[in-house]
Amino acid sequence: MKRIGSIIIAAAAVFLIISLSGCDRIKEQYDKLMKNQEEGSAAQTEIVETVFAVNTTTAVEGQIHDYIDLNGDVITKGNVDVFADTAGKVTALSIEIGDKIEKDQVIAEVDPSRPGMKFVASPVKSPISGTVVSIPVQIGSTVAPSLPIATVSRTEELQIQTEVAERFISKMRVGLRAIIRFEAYPEERFYARISEISPVVDPQSRTLGIKLALDRGDSRIKTGMFAKIKIITEKKNSIVKIPAQCLIKRYGVYYVFVVHDDQVEKREVNPGIEIDNKLEITGGLEPGEIVVIRGQTLLEDKAKVRVIDQIQPLETEDIIQ
Numbered sequence: 001m002k003r004i005g006s007i008i009i010a011a012a013a014v015f016l017i018i019s020l021s022g023c024d025r026i027k028e029q030y031d032k033l034m035k036n037q038e039e040g041s042a043a044q045t046e047i048v049e050t051v052f053a054v055n056t057t058t059a060v061e062g063q064i065h066d067y068i069d070l071n072g073d074v075i076t077k078g079n080v081d082v083f084a085d086t087a088g089k090v091t092a093l094s095i096e097i098g099d100k101i102e103k104d105q106v107i108a109e110v111d112p113s114r115p116g117m118k119f120v121a122s123p124v125k126s127p128i129s130g131t132v133v134s135i136p137v138q139i140g141s142t143v144a145p146s147l148p149i150a151t152v153s154r155t156e157e158l159q160i161q162t163e164v165a166e167r168f169i170s171k172m173r174v175g176l177r178a179i180i181r182f183e184a185y186p187e188e189r190f191y192a193r194i195s196e197i198s199p200v201v202d203p204q205s206r207t208l209g210i211k212l213a214l215d216r217g218d219s220r221i222k223t224g225m226f227a228k229i230k231i232i233t234e235k236k237n238s239i240v241k242i243p244a245q246c247l248i249k250r251y252g253v254y255y256v257f258v259v260h261d262d263q264v265e266k267r268e269v270n271p272g273i274e275i276d277n278k279l280e281i282t283g284g285l286e287p288g289e290i291v292v293i294r295g296q297t298l299l300e301d302k303a304k305v306r307v308i309d310q311i312q313p314l315e316t317e318d319i320i321q
Contacts, residue, residue, distance in 0.1 A: 051304045054295035055311055056259055059242045061287035062316030064280050066234040066273045067179075068171070072162030072212070074225040076155055079133065081148035084124045088112035090141045091121055095150060099132045107132075108149050124149050131155040133223065156217050160192060160227050163207035171233040172197055178212050179320055181228045182221070191215040194231070230320055234273065236280065241314055244279040246291045247271060256285065257292040257299050259307065264292060266301035276321070278314060 092109040101107060108124040134151035137143055160180065164172055174197060180190040191214070198209035212229070214221070246256050247269070254271050257264040272280030285291070292299065293311050 049304060051262075051306050052295060052299060053308045054257075054259075054264075054292045054299075054305045055309045056290050056307050057243060057246065057293045057311040058313040059240055059281070059285050059287055059289045059291055060313045060316055061238060062241055062314065063235065063237045063318045064239055064241055064273050064275070064278055065232050065236075065318050065320055066275055067230045067232045067320060068164070068168055070162045070164065070229040070231060072160045072227045072229050074221060074223055074227060075159050075161050075211075076133070076153040076223055077157035077159050077213075078128075078154045080126075080128050080130070080152050082107060082124060082126055082150045082152060083145055083148055084108070084110040084122065084143050085145065086110060086112040086122050087144040088119075088122070088142070090137050090139055090143060090149070093135070093137075093139055095132050095135065097132055097135060101126050101129065101132060101152065103127065103129045108137075110143060110149075126150075126152050128152055128154065153223065155223060158214055158217070158221055158223065159195065160212040160214070160229065161209070162212070162227075162229055163202070163205065163209050164231075166201060166206045166208065168233075169201070169208050172208065172210060172231075177232045179230045179232070180212075180214070182225055183228075184225065185220065190218065190221070192229075232320070236273065239272070240281045240285055240287055242279055242281060242285070242291055243293055243311075243314060244274050244277045246293050246296075247279060248296060256281075257296050258285070259290040259292060259305065262306070263302050263304050264296075264299055266299070278318070 088110040090108055091111045093107070095101060095107045104125050104127075106123045107126055109121040110124060111121045112119045130152040131154075132150055133153040133155075135149070136151075137147070137149055143149060172194065174194050176194045178192045178194070180192050181188070182190070192212040193215065194210055195213035196211040201208050212231075242256070248255055248257075253268060255266055255268045258267045259265075267284055269284030270282045272282040274280070292305070295305075295308075299305070
């Protein structure tokens with residue numbers, strides 16, 4: 001029995017030693033786990049500051065034009081139909097389309113003879129100087145005083161005829177300048193001014209007819225040519241302007257992001273004329289200030305930024321292409 005008791009005591013001692021050793025390992029693992037959790041929590045609470053990559057440009061002081069794009073046709077300022085003084089048969093034509101003629105020049109002869117009656121041929125004279133643009137008769141045709149022998153045009157006084165949509169009527173006035181381009185001369189610019197404005201609006205097309213007079217005659221311009229027109233409706237000098245893509249609109253408010261060192265300021269602005277990717281700023285921005293042109297979509301006030309590229313600012317002089 002004594003021997004059995006000794007064995008039991010020894011076994012209990014061994015168990016106690018093992019238990020104590022296991023507790024130390026468990027405590028060590030527990031302490032390590034708690035330390036990892038504390039470090040992870042600290043990492044999660046650490047504030048990560050985001051830096052946005054942006055491109056910028058500079059606001060400039062200069063000029064801007066507002067204009068309307070239109071298409072039109074070259075016409076003559078005046079066409080005159082030439083009539084015979086008497087009815088009869090055309091016996092002679094001394095002109096061809098495109099001929100330049102003088103006032104009182106004989107262009108045709110009409111024989112007024114009737115069966116049994118012989119008359120001297122009657123000459124037909126042009127009432128004006130100009131260019132022959134139409135000859136609706138030929139030798140042998142029978143004409144009357146009400147039928148034209150030819151049409152003579154004052155081609156040295158050409159005009160451009162076009163129509164303006166009703167929404168632009170308030171901007172139209174005689175004297176407005178226009179830049180004209182023709183497909184025959186794509187690299188050249190011609191100039192004109194509004195010379196006539198129709199007093200009525202076409203009720204079907206809802207357009208207003210206008211005519212433009214070319215600043216100077218040019219033999220290259222022909223009647224019937226197709227014209228691309230830019231009518232300049234407004235010109236402003238000494239205004240602040242930036243590329244239009246700098247502007248952001250959210251909830252009805254317009255603003256830009258102005259760069260100060262390594263962060264941006266969300267600046268509310270008042271936009272004016274916008275045309276050809278050029279934007280007038282009437283308030284809220286000064287010339288020389290640096291604004292974000294690309295990368296501003298996710299920006300907020302005081303966001304940190306890194307400028308990747310500085311985009312060339314707009315030209316101070318506004319050239320209409």
